[in-house]
Amino acid sequence: MEIALIGDRHTIYGFRLAGIKKTFLIEDSRQEDIRGILKDLFEDSTALILITEKIAAKIRVLLEEANRFRKGIMPIILQIPDSGGPLISAVDPMRELIKRTVGFEIA
């Protein structure tokens, strides 16, 4: 099964050097284009979709929709830092998840 990458120019160069074939360059693309890409990826045998945090931040609604649309356990969408390093967001979704699940924060 395959790995796909949705990212900016530099992220794509890097991962292509490592051999990832399915890369989609997103620079000022419209939401609809990304939706189309995600739809195609959901339909073929892609197991893991990597997406840079910056792009993911712009299409949060779309990603939530995609996660609901997903039937089985595949594909997994993972956000990765791009060349600018990890984004520091005001609300860390994982931290929120932990808080909600366990009931308190763990360091």
Next chain:
Amino acid sequence: MADILQNVKPTRMELLKLRRRVKLADKGHRLLKEKRDALISEFMIVIKEYKDARKRVEENLKVAFYNLLMAEVLLGSRDLEQISGITLRDINLDFMTKNIMGVSVPVMKVDNLIRRVHERGYGFLSTNAKLDDAARNFEESIGSIVKLAEVEESVRRIAEEVEKTKRRVNALEYIVIPRLKATIKHIEMRMEEIERESFLRLKKIKASLEARKK
């Protein structure tokens, strides 16, 4: 006081049936609570793994992007773009699932991730060592990224299950069981009432019989 169940007749049969239901609900409640606690302890373990995996990915990518930048500086953007187009291959990702406390979580594996320099497909004449480093770093990053994806998805799935179980535990504890117990109490009181009524009726009959005898 909790609501009582509707449409329940105050009979002994119903009472016995309700008592059985409470017993079952109690048992279910206890089991679900145990499941919840077990899931949470599992959750703590994957959270720890998640944090380590995230850190590793961030560190790997930081080095990788730095080397990529260096390679770009030495080669120029256009050459880098061309070279990145010829190193493609099929990366085979093995995708399986594992079962943790009834939650299926992914297990992924990639073989032959790190290639030798001559296996990448670009020429040595027009490239430099920084490019080799960058390619190697990105290959290593994919390994840690796959691990992170696996762990992150596990965290998410287990969290989902914990919430579901919590909701069930609470529904039993605060709604179902109190309601059943209230209904039992209600029936018991009604039956006592009926008993008292008939006792009183007997007394009255007895009194009137004796009055007639005299």
